[in-house]
Each structure stands twice: as structure tokens, then as C-alpha cells.
Amino acid sequence: ETGVTQSPTHLIKTRGQQVTLRCSSQSGHNTVSWYQQALGQGPQFIFQYYREEENGRGNFPPRFSGLQFPNYSSELNVNALELDDSALYLCASSPRSDPYEQYFGPGTRLTVT
Amino acid sequence: GEDVEQSLFLSVREGDSSVINCTYTDSSSTYLYWYKQEPGAGLQLLTYIFSNMDMKQDQRLTVLLNKKDKHLSLRIADTQTGDSAIYFCAEGPGSGTYKYIFGTGTRLKVLA
Numbered sequence: 001e002t003g004v005t006q007s008p009t010h011l012i013k014t015r016g017q018q019v020t021l022r023c024s025s026q027s028g029h030n031t032v033s034w035y036q037q038a039l040g041q042g043p044q045f046i047f048q049y050y051r052e053e054e055n056g057r058g059n060f061p062p063r064f065s066g067l068q069f070p071n072y073s074s075e076l077n078v079n080a081l082e083l084d085d086s087a088l089y090l091c092a093s094s095p096r097s098d099p100y101e102q103y104f105g106p107g108t109r110l111t112v113t
Numbered sequence: 114g115e116d117v118e119q120s121l122f123l124s125v126r127e128g129d130s131s132v133i134n135c136t137y138t139d140s141s142s143t144y145l146y147w148y149k150q151e152p153g154a155g156l157q158l159l160t161y162i163f164s165n166m167d168m169k170q171d172q173r174l175t176v177l178l179n180k181k182d183k184h185l186s187l188r189i190a191d192t193q194t195g196d197s198a199i200y201f202c203a204e205g206p207g208s209g210t211y212k213y214i215f216g217t218g219t220r221l222k223v224l225a
Contacts, residue, residue: 004155033213042117042201042215043156056211090155100144100206102213104155 004029004093004105012111013081021076021108025093031055032074033102034066037088049074078110086112117216119202124222131189133219135202138183142204142214145178147187150199150218159187159200189221197223 003026013019025032031050035043045058049068063079072093078085088109092102117137125131137145143164148156162169162176162185169176175188185202199220205213 006155033211035215040217042203042217045212045214048211050211056206058212092156100161101158102146103158104148106155 004091004103006089006091006105006108008108009106010109010111012113015081015083015112017081018077018079019081019110021078021089021091021110022073023075023091023093023105024073025091025103025105027072028095028097029072029093029103030096031094031099032068032072033092033094034074034076035090035092036060036085037090037107039087043090046076081112083112086110117202117204117214119200119216119219121217122220122222124224125192126224127192127194129192131187131192131196131221131223133187133189133200133202133221135185135187135216136183137185137202137204137214137216139204139214140180140183143206144204145176145185146201146203146205146213147174147176147185148201148203148215150201152198156201192221192223194223194225197221 005024033048034046037043047057048055052068068074088107090107092104146161147159173190177186199218202216
């Protein structure tokens with residue numbers, strides 16, 4: 001039981017467009033991380049937010065940006081979509097009591113055409 | 114560089130033990146993790162081990178860590194058909210970073 005939800009479940013966008021993906025974690029989870037999982041691959045770390053500030057970033061360009069809100073929700077924004085951005089996007093939240101545990105949401109499947 | 118490697122496939126018979134192996138590169142990683150992913154779903158945290166430990170047991174799951182060789186294994190006792198899934202090994206966070214590195218996953222198939 002993770003209590004992490006993501007929306008939408010599936011999304012189709014056109015190359016060059018912008019997209020916003022949403023994540024809602026449970027009360028007490030003050031750290032959220034976002035991952036990109038391409039088909040047949042493991043998740044790739046995009047960035048992490050802690051107390052509404054970016055806390056660390058993986059090898060992703062600036063067109064990937066995020067926000068974390070006081071109500072334990074967060075957003076991943078991707079500008080100027082490319083075909084290679086097609087993937088499953090996962091958010092994971094960590095409880096204040098154990099920041100090294102990550103609980104994943106079910107993901108948003110993004111297809112860029 | 115940063116890399117976590119796993120074998121791609123493992124097939125076992127129901128009731129047997131499964132052993133999934135993983136090698137990692139960042140010796141500064143604080144924790145090593147095992148996650149399970151079923152088709153169309155997110156990742157489920159199975160267990161994790163602090164980098165200073167050698168072994169952790171949690172019901173049917175046993176994690177062994179050889180820090181010298183940077184080798185991690187997950188043993189599932191009495192494997193059931195419901196254990197069929199993709200298993201990911203992950204390391205992190207490393208020194209001065211909040212980054213977690215995942216392997217490419219091992220697909221476990223349990224034969225009835």
C-alpha cells in the first residue's frame with residue numbers, strides 16, 4: 001500500500017508540444033523523485049524534490065522541470081517533446097521517517113508521435 | 114561510471130528457490146534495493162539493505178551483499194507463480210548525490 005497516485009494514466013502528445021504529469025503522495029512524504037522508464041529498461045532518475053526545492057538531478061536536459069507543492073503533490077513538466085521522450089514516467093515519494101525508502105506510483109505512459 | 118548490471122532472464126519451477134544477481138559500481142552507495150514490477154504497474158519496494166550489512170532476511174526473501182565484489186543477490190524461497198515479474202536492483206544514494214541507479218531488470222518466469 002503506497003498511497004502514491006499519478007495522473008493521467010496514459011497520454012499521447014505530438015513532437016514539440018509540452019506536457020505536465022502529476023503525482024500525489026501521502027501525508028508525511030516530503031521527498032519526491034521522478035523517473036523515466038523506457039520500454040525494456042530500468043528507471044532513469046530525472047530529479048528529486050525536497051521541501052519544494054530541487055535536491056538533485058540526473059542526466060536530463062533543462063526542458064525537464066518540476067514542482068513540488070505543500071500538499072504533497074508534485075508535477076513533472078516536459079517542454080519541446082521529442083520522440084525519445086516516449087516512456088513510462090514514475091514518481092516515487094519517501095516518508096519523512098525514512099527518506100531512503102521510495103514508494104512508487106503506477107506511472108504515466110507518455111507516447112510522443 | 115555508474116552502472117548496475119543484471120542478467121535478463123531467469124526461469125524456475127514452482128516451489129524451487131530463485132536467485133537473482135546484480136553487480137553495481139558505486140561503492141559509496143548508502144543502500145542497495147530490490148524492487149518488483151508486474152506488467153503495466155509501478156515498482157514495488159521488496160526489501161533493501163544498508164551497505165554495511167552482509168545479509169538481510171525478510172520472510173521468503175534473503176538479500177546477500179558482497180561489498181568487496183560489489184555483488185548483490187536476492188533469493189526467493191519457495192517461488193510461486195505470483196512471483197513472476199521483473200526484478201530491479203538499485204543502488205543509492207551515493208556520496209554527495211541523491212541519485213538512485215537502477216539495473217535493467219531480470220525477468221523471472223515461474224513454471225507451474
